[in-house]
Amino acid sequence: EGLQPGIEYIMHPLPQPLNPHYKPSNKLLGKVAVVTGGDSGIGRAVSLYYTLEGATVAFTYVKGREDEDKDHTLKMISELKVEGAKDPIAIPTDLSYEENCKRVVDEVIAEYGQIDILVNNAAEQYYTTNIEDVNETRLERLFRINVFSYFFMSRYALKYMKQGSCIINTTSLVAYAGNSKLLDYSSTKGAIVAFTRSLSLQLIEKGIRVNAVAPGPVWTPLEATSLPPHELAIFGSEVPMNRAAEPYEIAPAFVFLACNVCASYITGQVVHPNGGTIVNA
Numbered sequence: 001e002g003l004q005p006g007i008e009y010i011m012h013p014l015p016q017p018l019n020p021h022y023k024p025s026n027k028l029l030g031k032v033a034v035v036t037g038g039d040s041g042i043g044r045a046v047s048l049y050y051t052l053e054g055a056t057v058a059f060t061y062v063k064g065r066e067d068e069d070k071d072h073t074l075k076m077i078s079e080l081k082v083e084g085a086k087d088p089i090a091i092p093t094d095l096s097y098e099e100n101c102k103r104v105v106d107e108v109i110a111e112y113g114q115i116d117i118l119v120n121n122a123a124e125q126y127y128t129t130n131i132e133d134v135n136e137t138r139l140e141r142l143f144r145i146n147v148f149s150y151f152f153m154s155r156y157a158l159k160y161m162k163q164g165s166c167i168i169n170t171t172s173l174v175a176y177a178g179n180s181k182l183l184d185y186s187s188t189k190g191a192i193v194a195f196t197r198s199l200s201l202q203l204i205e206k207g208i209r210v211n212a213v214a215p216g217p218v219w220t221p222l223e224a225t226s227l228p229p230h231e232l233a234i235f236g237s238e239v240p241m242n243r244a245a246e247p248y249e250i251a252p253a254f255v256f257l258a259c260n261v262c263a264s265y266i267t268g269q270v271v272h273p274n275g276g277t278i279v280n281a
């Protein structure tokens with residue numbers, strides 16, 4: 001259904017949460033990480049890899065829509081947790097509103113007393129075939145979750161973040177390459193690149209690093225629910241590797257950027273796990 005004749009379609013395997021060949025080495029032992037949208041897709045993979053590396057993880061999710069994902073992620077974190085890490089917490093919230101961002105930070109501080117790593121990752125995506133489809137309500141909704149929440153989560157978390165802590169923002173390949181069918185979404189992701197660079201400069205003196213990850217196509221519910229079938233069927237064919245990634249192929253970039261031993265001299269940068277696309281920085 002929705003497939004066009006004359007196109008060689010690529011069908012995708014189901015996402016696997018972890019790569020069995022990954023060897024953790026306690027890179028984040030003793031750290032408390034907050035991952036927004038940490039119940040699903042890339043955010044879930046980040047929550048799991050941070051857990052493997054020794055961090056205590058608090059993640060946010062949207063209540064109702066993704067309760068099963070949340071339960072599944074909590075269970076996996078509890079099973080993978082290393083000795084010394086605390087039990088995970090899952091915080092249901094719509095991060096589109098400033099007061100909810102503040103509440104998330106308050107809850108994490110009440111539970112763990114510290115925040116060392118903030119991963120701003122939650123986002124929504126709409127398929128926009130034409131600029132005529134863009135309207136004020138939808139644009140505001142998209143910017144609220146994809147941009148405002150990154151500002152407000154950072155603002156409130158930074159009240160507690162000390163020297164040596166870091167922020168990692170999820171942007172996208174489309175912020176660089178553009179995408180004619182993701183007009184409003186790609187614009188929100190471009191804003192996150194500029195936000196990352198500007199905030200990193202502001203926080204240099206405090207010894208807090210701010211970086212971003214710009215994945216190419218990744219097989220997640222975001223894509224499965226927002227793209228029409230004919231787009232989904234060729235999803236991944238636009239990058240040189242000619243396939244979409246599994247979330248676990250993206251998460252190690254977040255581990256690297258969060259690790260003060262690995263990435264101590266890296267701030268204001270964007271890492272590009274995108275299947276070989278060369279982008280203009």
Ligand code: NAD
Nearest residue numbers: 037040041042062094095121122123170172217218220222
């Ligand atoms: P996903 O749908 O699996 O995850 C999105 C998360 O955002 C979910 O956990 C959801 O609960 C959360 N979220 C959505 N609306 C929210 C709201 N109003 N309030 C709070 N949380 C909300 O999708 P994903 O592909 O894993 O996306 C994760 C990040 O990766 C996003 O920033 C996305 O833009 C980015 N990204 C994805 C791809 C891709 O191809 N999948 C490529 C580049 C970048």
